[in-house]
Amino acid sequence: MALAAAMLKSQAKFQIGQIIHHRLFEYVGVIFDVDPGFQGTGQWYREVALSRPPKDEPWYHVLVNNALHTTYVAEQNLEAAETPRRIVHPDAERIFKGFDGERYHLRQQSN
Numbered sequence: 001m002a003l004a005a006a007m008l009k010s011q012a013k014f015q016i017g018q019i020i021h022h023r024l025f026e027y028v029g030v031i032f033d034v035d036p037g038f039q040g041t042g043q044w045y046r047e048v049a050l051s052r053p054p055k056d057e058p059w060y061h062v063l064v065n066n067a068l069h070t071t072y073v074a075e076q077n078l079e080a081a082e083t084p085r086r087i088v089h090p091d092a093e094r095i096f097k098g099f100d101g102e103r104y105h106l107r108q109q110s111n
Contacts, residue, residue, distance in 0.1 A: 011036065012058040013075055017096065017104040019084040020062065023077050024051065030087045030104050032070075032095050033061035040072060053077060063089040 038055035053074030062071045065087045096104040
């Protein structure tokens with residue numbers, strides 16, 4: 001498991017806690033999980049991922065700023081936010097312990 005996490009960390013362009021901007025839909029959010037490749041269903045991909053991003057590159061789980069939902073986004077559709085800022089989302093405090101002005105830091109996960 002540690003090896004897989006290390007491999008993902010070296011391949012993923014963005015990291016958990018990083019503030020991102022979606023290139024197509026113009027929203028800002030914070031990454032709360034990363035998959036090494038697409039982990040959704042074929043139906044979801046056909047119906048939602050209309051730009052047909054690569055399935056074999058990292059995909060990110062994102063809390064969307066000023067929204068109640070999360071998104072699942074391919075790496076090619078993201079860029080680092082020019083000006084990182086605190087995200088307003090109901091799950092932010094549950095997932096993260098704080099924002100340092102640049103990025104969020106995860107709460108310790110209990111086993």
